[in-house]
Amino acid sequence: MSELKPCPFCGAEATRFTIGDDEPNNAGGDVIVCTGCQASSHVEFGRKENLVSCWNQRAESVNTDLLEALKALKRAHDTFDPDEWIDAEAAADAAISRAEKPHG
Numbered sequence: 001m002s003e004l005k006p007c008p009f010c011g012a013e014a015t016r017f018t019i020g021d022d023e024p025n026n027a028g029g030d031v032i033v034c035t036g037c038q039a040s041s042h043v044e045f046g047r048k049e050n051l052v053s054c055w056n057q058r059a060e061s062v063n064t065d066l067l068e069a070l071k072a073l074k075r076a077h078d079t080f081d082p083d084e085w086i087d088a089e090a091a092a093d094a095a096i097s098r099a100e101k102p103h104g
């Protein structure tokens with residue numbers, strides 16, 4: 001079983017399962033779901049081996065973006081420099097839009 005990184009949104013454990021017949025549109029597809037906040041990956045039918053790496057990359061990139069945004073906010077707070085606030089807002093926007101993307 002390959003290792004799943006924790007949920008990029010809440011940090012809870014993620015679990016992978018195959019969708020059953022109770023969801024006819026997605027039956028047979030694999031999906032990764034957070035056990036905490038129910039955030040989920042896309043449903044993968046074909047290249048299932050990519051599902052885990054896709055989830056893990058997302059977890060990593062979201063965390064990296066969030067960290068950058070927090071650092072930028074801290075800089076802005078410490079310096080009171082208006083340019084730093086503009087940078088901080090851009091970093092926060094980037095982190096939010098990455099987090100809200102369905103996958104990738």
Ligand SMILES: [Zn+2]
Nearest residue numbers: 007010034037
């Ligand atoms: Zn979660």
